[in-house]
Amino acid sequence: MTAVLTKSTAHSIVEASPRAKAVAGGLVILYAVITILPLLWIVATAFKSQSDAIAYPPKVIFEPTLEGYVNLFTVRTRQTPDFIAKLPPPETWYDKLVRQRDMVIAGPSKVVPRFVNSLIIGFGSTFLAVFLGTLAAYAFSRFRIPLADDLLFFILSTRMMPPVAVAIPIYLMYRELNLTDTRLGMILLYTAVNVSLAVWLLKGFIDEIPREYEEAALVDGYTRLQALRKVVLPQAVTGIAATAIFCLIFSWNEYAFAVLLTSGEAQTMPPFIPFIIGEGGQDWPAVAAATTLFVVPIVLFTVLLRKHLLRGITFGAVRK
């Protein structure tokens, strides 16, 4: 009997066996390689010359150049070698780099204002969506709201159609309101799309926070709003971080509405990047450079919040 017991308790149901761990580790590494490889390829392409970028077979080892970045940030004109020879010597390394290819820099490109647009619209709409979402989620979680379930479903239903399905009505509406090609218009639009996600995600998080905490604060002398700010929010920080990342990723990457509603002033990076291809041949290194820069903020943001993110995504999965 004892022997049988020993045998049956020999493997743990909590601790994975070394082989299972190895398999799991291998799968994770494989997945990491599959997802990271394209990113690495883009980062590398940004440092290639135009010919290296389209070389076949693809070049893994190449001579790095900053041409792609220079092309991204500048507008250039092609000149005859005679003209270039008559010019005073180049003042900067990038002037020199451009002149080697029979071109001169005519001015800065629009990448910086476009990037600034992306930052303002992306972070602005994320802040608004999370701010409004937190308030709404708190209300849904804590108060007895008539038709709460129907309202929640209505909020969720705004996510059920593809955004492009409402593109034309929104375009007409925005034209009437003079919101086309404005940062405010894009912030409002992305906020509207994101707020439903924010309400649903955050309601889950806030539901998990026992209401005794804020009731204790209410009895101890806080108003409802103070209790929300000083007691509930510090505990919901994980959920807020996770929600903010999801919202930012959406508004940062959004393409369809950006193409339709922005063309100049408020254009964001996603519709701008394809434009680069068209300017003076297929300038893949410049595109790759733009893409690299485009990815950086979101990677930074995610890394900064990753501590909260991991707990945030799994939070609420198990009811205590």
Add this chain to the structure above:
Amino acid sequence: MAQIRVENLRKSFDQFAAVQGSNFTIDDGAFFAMLGPSGCGKTTTLRMIAGLELPTEGKILLDNEDVTFQRASARDIAFVFQLFALYPHMNVAENIGFPLKCQGMARRDIHQRVQETAKLLRIEHLLSSKTSKLSGGDRQRVALGRAIVRRPKAFLMDEPLGALDSEFRHLMCSELRDLHDRIGATTVYVTHDQLEAMSMADRIAVMNEGRVEQIGFPQEIYDRPASMFVADFIGSPPMNFLRFEAGLRSGDRTISFHDTSIAVPEIREDRASAGMALGVRPEHIRFADAAPVRGEVFGAEYLGTTQIVTVDTAHGRIAARLPSSAPVRIGERVGLEFRSERLALFDVASGLAIRTANEGSADHG
């Protein structure tokens, strides 16, 4: 410190009436327990006193001031929650000092008051700890500290010992009572545990289905339950009920119980013939061969000094508390004799007690 008065308090959630017209007064400095099964409305009543819930109808007065619709923060009361509700992002000292911080007190004064409170609760050594590292008992002490640091008008406690294991609960019971005696604050204590209520409270309100069934001193509630519900809820094992059909006359000292007669305390009201119940506490039963109520021993539960013997009779299964030295054989036929001066009578239809000398003797005690 304050007197708390509750007048005709009602609370409905949609169709469900959680509290149906409660009336009671809690004296200044009293330890008042609200006792009842879960869902009886005791916690809702407490939350209405705290201001965490608004009543549908009725009034709440704190020191004769109507606070019914005042904000919780304006009432100057402290609330201790069952799950402690210590703020997880603050350490022990910050938790205790939090109510003072809410009031905008200076940091040095907060520090001093927190020190005093910690000393009172003997948790000075924990002040800089994280709340998540504390044991259940210490968490409860911190929660109490957060309540008393402000010196509020009243303490409201919602099953504060419910989340502790039984060993700690016992210790905290005496600590709580001791604390109450030292600071003398009006305390309202909600529990479903009759032992907690009996051992700590000056007065107890027994609640059932949103109604206050009886308010009285612990002994009064045990000895002279006002209704069958109270008689059944208080006491372990609960009071035995022997049903019979008879009329009652004021002045009678016996009842006709089926085909025999049983001596009871002098009856103080007239009743037409109806379904009645004779209430007998298990400790008021003795085995006696000559007794008219007879039955067969079903089982015995040994409890150390006493034993609970269950006997199957024609009137149902009856539990008797006998000295553990009494010889009991399963299956044996025995007669049951009741201590006549401690019996209670109930009207089965209404569930209410019938007035007898037992009750009358200490009606206003």
